[in-house]
Amino acid sequence: MRFGPPYGRVKVPLWAFLLMAVAALSGCGSGSGTAVDALVLEAVEDPSGTLRPEQVHLKQGGVERLEGARPNLGSTDAAYWVRVSGWQGAPRNARVVLDNPTLDSIDVFTLNGARVLGSVRSGAAYGNPEDLIPSFALPLNEAHELWFRVRSTKPLLLPFSLTQVDRVEATRRRRDLAVALYTGMVLAILIYNTFLAFTTGQRAYFSYLFVVLTVGLVQWCFNGYDRLIWGDFSWMAVNGLAVMGALSGLAALVFARHFLEVRRYTPRWNLMITLLLWVYAAALISAFLGMPSVAYNLVNLGALSAPAMLILSIVSWRKGNPSAPWYFVAWSIFLVAVTMQALRDFGVMSSTPMAAALLPIGTVLEMLLLSFALGNRINVLKRSSDEANAKALAASLENERIVKEQNAELEARVRERTEDLAKANSGLSNALHDLQGAQDQLIQTEKLASLGQMTAGIAHELNNPINYVQSNATSLRRDLEELIQVIEAHVAALSGLASDAPDGMELLAKAQDMARTLDLSFLIEESRQLIQGILDGADRTAHIVGGLRVFGRMDGDNLVAASLGELLEASITVLGDRARSKAKLNVDLEEGLPPLWCQSGKLSQVFMNIIVNAVQATESRWQDVEDRKVEVGLIGVKDGAGKLQALKVFIRDNGTGMDEVTRQRIFDPFYTTKDVGKGTGLGLSIVKGILDDHGAEVRVESAVGEGTEFQLLFAIDAMKGGGTQDRNEAA
């Protein structure tokens, strides 16, 4: 919502209009009072209001002379009788005017002595619109007395004057015009601000409208024009001013509360405003309860709120309320106008037409100023709202900028971290790849190492028999040649002897000599032994090769039905002197056990590995071969019913043994107790992998200084189905 500052633009014509209004309103009081001084007023108080006109005539004692143009008897319940004289000699068209429309009742009696010649009734209570300026004809006989009986709940202000009839009418016309002008201005203000009130929806605007309406009505009441509204509804005619005064007071207080934002700037004053509100409320209640003078006095008491609001506006001003100065100025003007009115009423100030116009002009100015203030307030609100909006916008822009910056920063950081992570990830995957490569290599190395060990063992085992077979064959040939020489020598000698050749005996002696030299019996024995050696060697070679056949292919995954006993024997054979010559090997294999579906080459690797470990453990402990004991056994494990359940291989040594920590870690990859470079630490982890593939249960019992026992349990069920067929190599 945008509100332009409408007042700035309309200022000049508005002020021009106001000047015109002032000029018009000045006419309110003019017209009366040309011959005021000529009238002599004498008043008689009638406290109970029961005096009859004929009785008043006799009451000469209580008569008091009223001075001044606007005698004021104050607010009282009593009725007053005023004898107006001094009109004698006035033109016939002159009339006595009592220009106070607020007086409730005016009874005018023409007396001749104690006799009432005639009476006229007027006043607010009778609601005659024609009597807005009560005026009365002069008695025909100048000797007669003219008595006014006035009674009012409002102050008994009695501006008597002697005026010609046409002047009275002129005054009335001017006053009508002024009131119309005033009413027009009030209406204009009212309509315009109604529009603004509904446009802005500000609470202060609505209370302001209420203020304008009531203040306007109060002005009507002052001038008696209210009877145009309520006609002959006398209660309202009597109480109108009090009610309107109370209402305008309420309105002013409520407006002040809203406009000055009392709760915000001056919360302590709120209580006072509430109290004053109750005063006005009490005035209203009094009016309704039929106590019009109480009501009027309460309204007058409530008038304390006028200076109170002025002080409040100053306090609020000091507290930084930007609307307060406006209020202060408007209220000051109003207060000045009211004060001057009061001064005029109490006769301190001379009653000029200008003075009479002060109050309505003051109210109009107040209304206008408050309207300006409201507009300004709207502007201020709007400005602060704009500022707030701008601030909020700036803040939100700033926030947005910060958020953007933070986002950018976050993004950058996220990107950075992501890159770092990606780097770390790729580094890790490289490391993993390397590790896997290393592991593969180690496994391969371990395989090659065991293959190398096997090859060395087999080579050694085979080369020995081959050596003596070959060597024996060579030696045997030489022996045979010598034997043949001896035989040939003997054959020659024998044939010479048979043919009785002369050198027969000589040849024989020579042959015998040869046999002796060559040590024939030794040759024969040696030949026999050489042949035996050749046969033994051939046998042993065949045995080793036969043992090798059991292994199948070293790397083969094929499942074959193999006898564990044979596998163990073959393993020991292939290990050769790496096992047998280094420790006392006690092999006890149960006969007649069923074959096991297994990867024979791999199981042999397992057996060899464990046996070599056992032998090495004994080597570490014992100096003498005789003390190193390794037992290799195979037994069938039966259940209660005698049914074969499993095959148990045990390899037991009396070596160094292991502590618990080592025992638990022996199957861990890369764990080794051997010196650096002596073992990869993979041997037993590969063994475990192979045994797991075979579904074998492994038990290891060990004690330091006593030895170690490996128990491998192969369940019978597991062998039948070839359950390991699809499994990949673990190592």
Next chain:
Amino acid sequence: MRDNMADEIIRVLYLDDEEANLFSFKAAFRREFEVHTCIEPHQAVRLMDEHEFHVVLSDQRMPRISGVEFFELVMPDHPDVSRVLVTGYADTDAVVDAINKGQVYRFVSKPWNEEELRTVIRSGYYLNRSRVQNAEQGAEVLAMLEKLAGQVEALDGQLAAGTPEAISRVQQELRNLREGVLQERERYAQWMDRLGK
């Protein structure tokens, strides 16, 4: 100085944990060499103390002690003997150890080639001889130098007398000494020549 290499019978000791190999070895070389065989290392040590072997052969893989270890064991007492390692299979470690620790002269793999082994034994013998002779030669030269020093000292003592007889005697002695040194030099040169062949 002896020069009897050709005439001497070569004494050989063969250590192996397998009887069959020992028998084969003896059968193969008994005609040329004085062959001693032994199945136990401690026996072999005793035999070496009893006989002066020119060449000792040992199997590498044996139950209680490896061939290299055996050589290491006997080397301090018999530094000059030629050591030959015989093995069915040797990995690199064994070869390295054989050279560094056992100071093995030759390395022969089973099955052996008889001719090759024969040559190895013979050359081993010559190596042994030259080592022994070197030592003997050194001792001889040392002894001679000491003798010479003694003689020179004696002559010096004679010169102290200062008589013309003494001087002429010393001169005669010096001439003899020179003759002797020249002879020794000649002999040494011949030995050196032979060594260089």
